[in-house]
Amino acid sequence: MADIRIRKNEVCVIGLPQCNYIFSSTNSCFIAYGFDTSGLEKDVITALLIERGIEPVEAGNRIQPGQFAYCTKICSKIITSRFCIVLLNEDVTRLPNNITITKPNANVNIEYGQMIGFNKFIIPFQHENFPLPFNVNGLDTIKYNDRNFRERAIAAIDEAIARTIPAGAALNTFIVILEKYLLLRNALIAKVADIGERSIYEIGASCEFNLLTSLDGLLYLYFGNFASLPNDKIKWRINKLHEIVQARRFSIPRRVATGSLEQGHADIYYELIDALKMWILVSDNERKNELIAWYKNMALPYELDVFTVDEVIEAAGEL
Numbered sequence: 611m612a613d614i615r616i617r618k619n620e621v622c623v624i625g626l627p628q629c630n631y632i633f634s635s636t637n638s639c640f641i642a643y644g645f646d647t648s649g650l651e652k653d654v655i656t657a658l659l660i661e662r663g664i665e666p667v668e669a670g671n672r673i674q675p676g677q678f679a680y681c682t683k684i685c686s687k688i689i690t691s692r693f694c695i696v697l698l699n700e701d702v703t704r705l706p707n708n709i710t711i712t713k714p715n716a717n718v719n720i721e722y723g724q725m726i727g728f729n730k731f732i733i734p735f736q737h738e739n740f741p742l743p744f745n746v747n748g749l750d751t752i753k754y755n756d757r758n759f760r761e762r763a764i765a766a767i768d769e770a771i772a773r774t775i776p777a778g779a780a781l782n783t784f785i786v787i788l789e790k791y792l793l794l795r796n797a798l799i800a801k802v803a804d805i806g807e808r809s810i811y812e813i814g815a816s817c818e819f820n821l822l823t824s825l826d827g828l829l830y831l832y833f834g835n836f837a838s839l840p841n842d843k844i845k846w847r848i849n850k851l852h853e854i855v856q857a858r859r860f861s862i863p864r865r866v867a868t869g870s871l872e873q874g875h876a877d878i879y880y881e882l883i884d885a886l887k888m889w890i891l892v893s894d895n896e897r898k899n900e901l902i903a904w905y906k907n908m909a910l911p912y913e914l915d916v917f918t919v920d921e922v923i924e925a926a927g928e929l
Contacts, residue, residue: 647702796824
């Protein structure tokens, strides 16, 4: 058997009973930024990540009703991300008489500290107009301006991608094994390069599903990497994704009638929606069997396949 190293965060850093999220278990990048000061940079980074098949994740775009916000929206996303990006631009307050006050963004610095504490691979950026806070002044930071940001972001992201997949025998992180397993099942992680594919991806991403395609690119699958979630939270995501997909389906005739969607594109959309499948990764057989039984009783229209972490390792670990 290959030497499989799967690192779990066994102790919750904020005092909850347990954690057990798996480090670097998703092909994602967590982005920490100030909404008012770094929105344009975040948009550039998001586009670059999607082009490279990396899911961009941020705290601000996730709504988790009834759940502990810091754990589900921030901490767990940092743990499971492949690498992280932080934009250290300061918040700017403009007062009367042309007085301007700047100060570090507290939330961004908390998230940055979390990344450092978890020993994540981090890309820190800061606009050259701002000074580094004293507590991170000794850490390497990529300084940029409006002209060179995209160029420097491309170089840094490409380096992060290369350095977070080790070479040779060390290719045994769980994310690599999971990608091998998906390929064994004739599925590829979607690159979401075109607008239509990106819209399908964004529907699933709202419920934390990734988008897969068949080898020929004609069939789409929503994949939930939910090995660290209890079944009640997985069920909520499945139900919500079904609601969203069905709402989009029912809206097609109206969009055709108003001219915002051509009939030919509508027919393709119907075909894609009706052929959708869901794949779910869970932690163990007990959760797998319980989830399958629940799904049968729900009688939802899409084919569901559930597999466990051990099944993934057994199937793909030797490749």
